[in-house]
Amino acid sequence: MSREDVLVSAAWSEENLNTPGVVFVEVDEDISAYDGGHIPGAVKIDWKNELQDPVRRDFVDREGFEKLLSAKGISNDDTVILYGGNNNWFAAYAYWYFKLYGHDAVKLLDGGRKKWELDGRPLDKEPVVRETTAYTAQEQNLALRAFRDEVVDAIGQKNLVDVRSPDEFSGKLLAPAHLPQEQAQRAGHIPSAINVPWSKAANEDGTFKSNEELAEIYGEAGFDGSRKTIAYCRIGERSSHTWFALHELLGHEDVKNYDGSWTEYGSLVGVPVELGSGKEA
């Protein structure tokens, strides 16, 4: 797989805003970002209210995903270009989620909203209405998704890549530094995990680093290319960004995203937790 199969540039995107069969989708947690100005013609998906089950902690089921994409006017034949704020965290999460339900023609806009805005490219507030479709999804491809028991089993066996900040990894903070620190679960990380913050994979403008730079970053951190891999963070969106770098850009074959992540693992009774930098002295 080449980079062009999974990423598009802001320049390419601006030239293809009206290309038939290409649908731009903004994915944010904060949907007011979209309402304040979006890429012309883009529809929005709300990370929380549209992709998560409203009651249980899980995703909307296959039927729910079909209804959502049909209502958004996305068809099975469309190429979906995802972008969003937070350095594309939620767009990368949606990318992984689209792949999970079998939509292969999906790409990320490299750099997301940040790159688009820093370039001074156009945003508008025009309402976007697309004709509804009859979208059909596949069953979830669980080769991409890790659950808690296999994470516990992976300790010391697979690459566990903790993509949170070093202070969250060591147990000093429970959440990223732009959020209040009010969570109740235990701090720390999964034993044997390496810490490669998601941000290492991104340039300052939000675009992904080159494959050569990425390979060096993960290699230096102790990533073993011969092993299977599970990436996690706090709730599974930053780790989608790293899943994208490892699986889609670097082409590592067996990489799963653990969407339960630290908010699940750090609340489990009886599982091992490690504190500190995790590096052996």
Place this chain on the structure above:
Amino acid sequence: MSNGCGAPEQGVEVQVGANEVVLTGKVRSEGGPVGGAFVRLLDASGEFTAEVVSSAEGDFRFYAAPGTWTIRALHRSGNGQASVNAEGPGVHPVEVAVA
């Protein structure tokens, strides 16, 4: 999920917990406050820690830990950065000029 990773609204009054280290201030240019800037918190080694978008009035806020921090702002009109030394809990003001 009520505990997403998106930043809370910037620039509103917040209750600061007794042990919280809050770094807060405005992004400015010669023309006044700069809203919509990407404000990045870098630790003492220059490593990225967090990022928020400044409010319409240029406000930003981080929940950090004691230490020396760099706050770097990116905007289509220009970039800039400032350093702040937070010795302990409390609110530590900092202003960042972009040009």
